[in-house]
Amino acid sequence: MKTILHKAATRGHANHGWLNTHHTFSFANYYNPERIHFGALRVLNDDWIAGGEGFGMHPHDNMEIITIPMKGVVEHKDSMGNHGTISAGEIQVMSAGTGIFHSEFNHEKEISLELFQIWVIPNKRNVNPRYEQISIADLAKKNELYQIVSPNPDDQGMWIHQQAWFHLGDLSAGREGSYQLKNPNSGVYFLVIEGDVTVEGVQLNRRDGIGISETSSISFKTTSDSKVLLMEVPLI
Numbered sequence: 001m002k003t004i005l006h007k008a009a010t011r012g013h014a015n016h017g018w019l020n021t022h023h024t025f026s027f028a029n030y031y032n033p034e035r036i037h038f039g040a041l042r043v044l045n046d047d048w049i050a051g052g053e054g055f056g057m058h059p060h061d062n063m064e065i066i067t068i069p070m071k072g073v074v075e076h077k078d079s080m081g082n083h084g085t086i087s088a089g090e091i092q093v094m095s096a097g098t099g100i101f102h103s104e105f106n107h108e109k110e111i112s113l114e115l116f117q118i119w120v121i122p123n124k125r126n127v128n129p130r131y132e133q134i135s136i137a138d139l140a141k142k143n144e145l146y147q148i149v150s151p152n153p154d155d156q157g158m159w160i161h162q163q164a165w166f167h168l169g170d171l172s173a174g175r176e177g178s179y180q181l182k183n184p185n186s187g188v189y190f191l192v193i194e195g196d197v198t199v200e201g202v203q204l205n206r207r208d209g210i211g212i213s214e215t216s217s218i219s220f221k222t223t224s225d226s227k228v229l230l231m232e233v234p235l236i
């Protein structure tokens with residue numbers, strides 16, 4: 001088993017006033033040659049956005065983009081004609097493919113927005129751009145890992161153009177669990193969103209992450225009530 005630990009305090013950080021953002025991997029003005037990506041996982045941004053603020057129209061191409069609001073409401077608009085909101089308890093996927101433009105703003109004027117934006121390198125280039133949004137209420141299971149993203153359009157959650165599987169977990173203190181990789185040649189990036197979790201003997205706290213490879217399964221135990229995100233991705 002091979003591991004790489006990313007403590008929360010070691011992430012790239014930029015505070016623009018309206019945007020307070022942390023980057024697990026190199027992004028924008030943060031560059032670390034040892035933290036470009038974990039396999040197909042290219043971007044893991046932890047954003048706080050002030051009321052009414054956000055990102056104006058900007059382009060993307062050939063990237064799978066997953067947005068997970070943790071608090072507040074995102075207002076989304078794109079060049080495919082989509083215009084609406086994504087609230088905490090919902091998730092959004094865009095396949096940028098041949099190219100899209102989109103904007104993201106905090107829909108609320110008085111309440112801050114907190115979200116994760118994740119980019120996954122696709123296994124197919126120049127696909128037709130695609131948008132999908134779902135509520136996770138029907139997927140969520142207390143004290144279990146539940147799937148939110150997979151490569152299969154007929155599977156639970158949403159799908160992307162990559163052999164990747166994402167799971168969320170809302171776990172009570174003292175909970176023990178394990179995750180079996182779908183592909184033992186892939187790796188898992190384990191992020192503690194909230195709480196304290198021991199993963200393969202390594203203590204992780206809020207916003208700590210660990211990349212794990214060269215194994216077919218991982219085990220973990222919570223030491224407080226915790227929210228976690230597991231991302232299995234190819235080690236490209």
